[in-house]
Amino acid sequence: MRLTGGVVTNAELVSDLGEASARGELFAVFQPQFDLANGSIVAAEALCRWRHPKHGIVPPDTFIPLAEATGAIGAIGRFMLDQGLRAVVAWRRLGLPIGVSVNVSPVQLSTEDLVDHLGERIEAHSLPAGALTVELTESRPLDDFADIADRLRRVRALGIGVALDDFGAGHASPEHLEQLPVTEVKLDKSIVQSGTDATWRELAERLRGARARDLTVVAEGIETPSHLRRARDLLCDRAQGFLLGRPLERASFDALLAR
Structure with missing residues (x-):
């Protein structure tokens, strides 16, 4: 692969990734989520970035899979959770009741201590649990679905929101909306950006269960005015x-936010 600092191998990145957090190379960025009814910012998604001292910005699509494969995703997840809650x-000190969402890998969710850690950090920051939403990606099949569903129910029991990310990317199903304690559905950007009329009709059918359960529907990947119109046509509640x-x-x- 080639990054801004030249050619680099996965092995080199794996070696460096283990210490990236301790060296202060990881940082959080926040993407606003807008209410389509009134145009206000109602939430932010916290996203991890890696500024490598030699190779510059390493794309998340490159280092997150490596982190999942090597076990480094746990430390990255804990770092991002605290960044989001802070x-x-x-x-809130400024009087802005904006929530935050953090991405949770199925790999993280498979660990026994994640649910307890989420509750502990919410309490440590003296925040209501509803201020936090965890986003579970659906861009690939979920292994150990029953165990993941059970842990998500425990997360939801704490009052934390649960978002099904990348919905419509190929693996999410109406059954998942029934079996998982989901509070929010995030449409994959491929649907919003390049879906066909047939795709949108199918998606509307798949979202029927979400509407019946009064779930929040969020459109991702809004990059042009036509994408925004599409999100409104699909009756999405929010967009980013x-x-x-x-x-x-x-x-x-x-x-x-100040503006």
């Missing part, structure tokens, strides 16, 4: 994407 505390707001580091995101 941001929410700061926003470059057209509306790019991922920003905390200082820039705070400035956006």
Whole structure:
């Protein structure tokens, strides 16, 4: 693979990734999520970035799979959880009741201590559990579905929201909406950006269960006015994407909120 600093191998990245958090190379960015009814920012998705000292910014699509494969995803997940919750505390001090969502890998969810850790960190930051949503990706089949569903029910029992990410990417199903304690469905950007009329009709049918359960439906990947119109046509509740707001580091995101 080739990054900004030249050619680099997976082995080199794996070696460096283990110490990236301790060296302060990982950082969080926040992408705003907008209410389509009134245009206000109602939440932010916390996203991890890696600024490698030699190779520059390493794309998440490159280092997250490596982190999952090597077990480093646990440390990254804990780092991102605290970054997200600290941001929410700061926003609430300003009188802004904005929630935050953090991505949780099925690999993380398979560990016994994740649920307890989520509860402990919410309590440590003195936040209501509803200020946090965990996003479970559906871009690949879920192994050990029964165990994952059980742990998500425990997460939901704490009051934390549960979002089904990448819905429509090929593996999510209406049955998952019934079997998982989901509070939010995030449409995969491929649906919003390049779906056909037939795709949208099928998606509307798949979302019928979500509507019946009063779940929040979020459109991702809004990059053009036509994407935004499509999200409205699909009756989405919220939207996020470059057209509306790019991922920003905390200082820039705070400035956006101030405006």
